[in-house]
Amino acid sequence: MSPISATALRRAMQSFLPSLVPVRFVAEDGTTAPEPAGYTAPDEAQLREAYRRMVIGRRFDTQATALTKQGRLAVYPSSRGQEACQIAGVLALREDDWLFPTYRDSVALVSRGVDPVEVLTLLRGDWHCGYDPVATRVAPQCTPLATQVLHATGMAEAMRRRGEDRVAMAFIGDGGTSEGDFHEALNFAAVFRAPVVFFVQNNKYAISVPLARQSAAPALAYKGVGYGVRSEQVDGNDLVAVLAVLTAAVDHARAGNGPFLVEAHTYRMDAHTNADDATRYRDAAEVEAWRTADPLTRLEAHLRGRGVLTDEDVAADREAAEAFAADLRARMNTDQQVDPLELFDHVFAEPTPQLREQRALLAAESTAQEV
Incomplete structure (x- = not known):
């Protein structure tokens, strides 16, 4: 067998490489950016639904944070600022696909339709998992770093062997990509062409450790290349872009083309958990700079500019979110019999x-x- 030519090798490598800059459809001010090649923007109905879910997700996150201060939760890891990733990850999947979340992905679970009280059961300390993973197609929220990516890969490979038309998506943080489990999962998934999407939410800190102290790669998306995993990077605060890229990644995996790695560049606005003092390792100016890229206000401005969202729509979504939070408070304001x-x-x-x-x-x- 003749060795592969240099030209063929370059072409093969390029098929795995992410874009040089993160994929983006919408600028920070909500205006439309030049459409990136190779991706299709979600339709208006999808974006309108995404906005509704983001409003509810943001209110849920705020309410859960308040519950920790009231002693109703032992701990809560906020995902404020990461809602575009949380919601897009769910919308890119079908109901019969599997989601493998981390401990920070409560908003994604709520958007998936899991009862918010059941989502918070783990964080209240009542059970290791408060919902039925089989019924919801959502694995238990994973506290150990990166172990869920192995579980997702195993599930994906099992579904492939059974001939099922399903995909698994594993959420993971930037810190988790430094764990051995992450690399083992990528290697196994690539070799066996398991239908799994690895979705890295790069929020710039592994608790207090900045990204520069974790990896020397130009982007975490490049970590897939060496394993033969198609990879991409995306502006994680642009819901339109995240949903477009994840939809393409899921379609890629479902079509039998093997795994796909997506890195979303985002930011954790709040502390690691309510037990963390983020001011010890990042300054207020950095946080304030990221506020201009808030995913919720960006999507709202974008939809208003396109005439998809009205003042009445915004008011109705916020009212629904307040009702959601009130119901959650009432049901959490009870002492559990354990x-x-x-x-x-x-x-x-x-x-x-x-x-x-x-x-x-x-x-x-x-x-x-x-x-």
């Missing part, structure tokens, strides 16, 4: 002798304390 013996439920399909012994010991101790 059973310590639930610790042993769902560990194994068939409990091991050791688990039965531990459960019996805890039951006996609990009974003795009650007496």
Whole structure:
């Protein structure tokens, strides 16, 4: 077999390379940017629905943050400023596709249709997962960095082997791309052509570690090239662009062309969690500069400029978001009755002798304390 020519090799490599600059459809002020080659903008109905979901998602995020201050949640990792990524990731998938989220992707779960109280069950400390992953096609929110990308790859490969027309999408942060699990998942997915989309939300900090201390690559999207994974980078605060790129990535994976890596350049407006002091590692000027790129106000300005969104629409969406938040407050303002013996439920399909012994010991101790 003759060796591949230099020209053919360059062409092959170029097919995997991301755009030199992040894909963008809409500028910070809401005006239309030059349309990038190779991508199709979502239609007006999709954008109108995306805006509605972003308004609700932003209000949910604000309400969840308030619940931590009221003692109703143990912790909450805000995704304020990342709503374009959260909503676009959900809209790019079909209902029978699988979503593998991180702990910061609560807004995506709410947009997916998961009950917000069930979404917050993990963060309240009641259960490891408050919703049914099989019924929702949403894996449990993952706190360990990058382990969910292996789970997504495994699910995608299983669906491929069964001949199912489904795709898995794994959300991951920039810090997670430094983990070994991330690289193992990319390599496996590429070799077996698993229908999985790796969606990196690069919000510039892994807790307090800036991107420059994590990677020397020109962009995280280039990390896919060495594994033979088609890659792209996108303006993560431009909902139009994120949805266009993710839709193309999902179509690519669903068509049997293998995995796709998308890096979205965005920013975490709030602290890592309510337990973090972000002022210790970033200054106010940096945060303020990113406010001009707010994904919600950008999409609103864009839709208003196109005549798709009116004052009445904005008022109605905000009213619906307030009703959503009020319902969440009412249902979260209760003390849950927890059973310590639930610790042993769902560990194994068939409990091991050791688990039965531990459960019996805890039951006996609990009974003795009650007496």
